């Protein structure tokens with residue numbers, strides 16, 4: 001399996017190289033050259049299988065000969081053994097025809113654990129046999145960072161630096177990143193928003209001297225391995241609801257577009273997905289774009305769903321690449337325009353995007369109202385991100401086609417917003433009950449590339 005860049009001029013890599021190198025050297029994102037197909041019989045055979053077996057079938061064709069069959073099965077086994085639910089990603093019925101896919105049973109209580117635990121295992125195997133060391137730098141609006149730290153803490157061949165926007169994430173998210181005591185973990189509170197953190201991360205990748213000196217690696221959804229691991233639960237959920245004999249729709253709370261893009265990949269592989277619905281908060285640049293208003297940056301307004309406070313949605317580049325017939329130069333031009341504020345999508349590309357994605361948004365009040373309503377009607381306590389999904393899914397679902405809303409985080413990660421909306425203070429699981437008593441270790445840093453690079457170089 002070969003991986004090519006969305007900007008068209010970076011070297012073609014295999015899975016391991018793409019996974020370990022992060023951003024392509026032309027500034028683009030790696031995508032598979034071709035998308036493997038799974039036949040209806042193969043999909044049908046997933047019914048009743050363990051999550052780990054479905055994961056193996058779905059991901060194996062993307063990995064090529066980088067891991068042996070046994071190695072890859074063991075990697076998957078170790079990744080999901082730490083989950084707190086036997087089904088890994090259980091489905092719950094919310095209403096007639098509307099299901100919740102609970103993706104928060106991993107160690108840090110958000111969907112990021114599905115990919116990060118797997119990547120942690122893959123990095124360990126790949127780096128261990130080469131006896132190499134890398135510096136992971138990540139940008140987070142709260143959940144990627146905690147999942148990455150959990151997956152990589154204490155590993156001898158990795159240092160992990162996570163940049164988060166100072167004051168713009170929940171206290172639980174912050175404490176998950178600042179309380180680990182392992183010396184290879186470094187939490188950095190950046191004076192800026194998530195887009196600033198992600199922009200500085202991409203600047204570091206585009207500085208080849210720095211990148212090569214520290215042996216930079218990425219675990220954001222820049223990394224194809226992250227997207228790949230997220231494809232699996234679309235299969236497990238759809239098959240449980242009757243696929244491939246029946247179409248299923250998904251609504252995905254969206255920020256950096258990695259999760260919903262994973263759904264698109266599942267569809268390209270042959271999973272009969274009817275609608276892929278992009279659900280945004282008040283930072284609704286994706287919703288506006290998918291409704292034909294162009295992709296134009298505004299100010300990021302902090303919300304009660306902080307993980308989705310994003311304007312520069314990294315993986316939208318992968319969606320645009322396909323919508324523009326995989327023409328690298330078109331993507332280079334759009335990304336140049338984005339640096340200056342935004343771009344309009346051509347009519348042809350818009351038609352392609354709209355043939356795959358629909359969208360909706362939820363205001364702050366609508367998010368809180370949905371938390372209260374879901375609790376009253378179905379007994380389900382939702383996190384604000386999942387509530388945005390449920391609100392938009394209710395507007396977009398069609399009678400006769402099951403709708404699955406991705407519940408992307410546990411309500412206990414956002415206790416203040418959940419309590420304000422529902423009157424219930426969601427408790428943390430027992431294993432985290434002393435989170436508020438643990439001491440924190442974090443460095444405040446300016447939103448400045450040189451300062452960040454200096455800090456990282458000085459701490460590896």
Ligand SMILES: Cc1ncc(COP(=O)(O)O)c(C=O)c1O
Pocket residue numbers: 110111142143144253254255256257258259260307308385386408409
């Ligand atoms: C809880 C939660 N929900 C939804 C999202 C949005 O996911 P994506 O960035 O893949 O669109 C995020 C952040 O990525 C998140 O942490």
Ligand SMILES: N[C@@H](CCOP(=O)(O)O)C(=O)O
Pocket residue numbers: 139140141142143144145219220221222255256258307308314
């Ligand atoms: N919401 C994310 C933002 C980063 O997304 P990623 O999927 O590219 O890692 C977060 O929680 O950090």
